[in-house]
Amino acid sequence: MDDAPHPGxxxxxxxxxxxxxxxxxxxxxxxxxxxxxxxLAVKVVDRIDGAIDIVRKRVVRPIERAATAVALGLLAVIxxxxxxxxxxxxxxxxxxxxxxxxxxxxxxxxxxLLVTVGIFVFWKKAFREN
Numbered sequence: 451m452d453d454a455p456h457p458g459x460x461x462x463x464x465x466x467x468x469x470x471x472x473x474x475x476x477x478x479x480x481x482x483x484x485x486x487x488x489x490l491a492v493k494v495v496d497r498i499d500g501a502i503d504i505v506r507k508r509v510v511r512p513i514e515r516a517a518t519a520v521a522l523g524l525l526a527v528i529x530x531x532x533x534x535x536x537x538x539x540x541x542x543x544x545x546x547x548x549x550x551x552x553x554x555x556x557x558x559x560x561x562x563l564l565v566t567v568g569i570f571v572f573w574k575k576a577f578r579e580n
Contacts, residue, residue, distance in 0.1 A: 545556035
């Protein structure tokens with residue numbers, strides 16, 4: 451018998467390769483049938499991995515894209531609204547400075563501008579419904 455040194459310092463007898471060992475392996479695989487296939491674990495893991503990839507492609511990625519679109523759209527609306535409000539405040543202050551003795555003109559210009567925009571939006575909505 452071949453004695454190989456064990457990592458702990460104790461030597462254990464190495465099983466001999468021979469006819470009896472191959473017969474025992476063949477008989478144990480025959481008893482297991484399909485489960486004796488050494489590549490069975492790899493095949494099962496590949497199938498599970500493929501199923502997970504399909505679910506990820508068909509379900510998770512579209513939901514992820516939709517959530518990203520909603521988040522970026524909401525961010526754009528908030529930033530656009532803030533920018534519009536700041537621009538309107540700047541225009542109103544500029545108009546107030548230009549028409550300093552007659553500030554009511556600045557109020558009238560801003561009022562006409564906002565009413566015109568409101569009428570345009572309302573007209574588009576009413577036109578789309580009909």
